Amino acid sequence: MALHTQQSISGFIATEPQQTVTERGETRFYARIGQPRFRREDDGSFTELAPTFHDLVAYRATADRALTRFAKGDSFVAEGYVRTFQVERDGEIVDGEEFVAKKLGHDLARTEYEVDRTRRQATIQTDAIAVAHEAPATGREAAAPRDAVPSPFGNAVLGL
Template sequence: MTIHTQQSLSGFIASEPQRTVTESGDARLYVRIGQPHFRRNDDGSFTELDPSFHDLVAYRATAERALDRFQKGDSFVAEGYIRTFTVERAGQVTEAEEFVAKHIGHDTARTNYRVDRTRRAARELGDAACAAPERRTERERADVTALGR
């Protein structure tokens, strides 16, 4: 089986994230993002160039999670695809593009953070806590007891 890949994008959140709703009622995230650029010099050093700026959108659950977790200035990595479309401004029709993020997270190379796994652990224990005590495994009984259930 081949490895499934998609386009990726990294950069920083350049504007305050905006929440809108699609015609079908789904959550939509819109944000301007910046991408830093560098030029390698002959001596091996790098010169920072001006960043480029682009549009990023996400939909449904990805949009909701990103709206809760990102703010202006955050570094990110996203997976998705580029969508091109035409737009009319002042009577001129031009092509525009946006990156549609299907997955997005903080860039671990540029962000310090702690991972909170309590929701995941609680969700995993949820089924065990609801099961009849005689149907729980020994590990599940210990975990449920530790949680006071």
């Protein structure tokens, strides 16, 4: 099976995120983002250059979550695609582009935070109980009590 890949982008949120609504009534997240740049010198060191700035957008549920979790200065990584468009500016048609984030999160290499897994753990337990009631248990599954908490290192979908 082929590996599914998409474009990605990383950087920092350069402006306070803004919420708008599309013509179809969907939430839209918008922020101006910066991408740090460096130049490698002959001696192996790096010189920091001025960042480049770009537009980042997200829609629907991703936008809703991003609006509550991101602020100016946050480092991020995003998966999605570049959308190009034309817009009229000062009576002239100019090309524009924005990165449309389908998935958006904080950059683990530059952000410290804790993950709240209580909701996910409850969902996994509920799913495990539902599956146990639907299918007869065999082998390893029969040995585990039905109210046992799934391993935080396993995967309920894959049965690990």
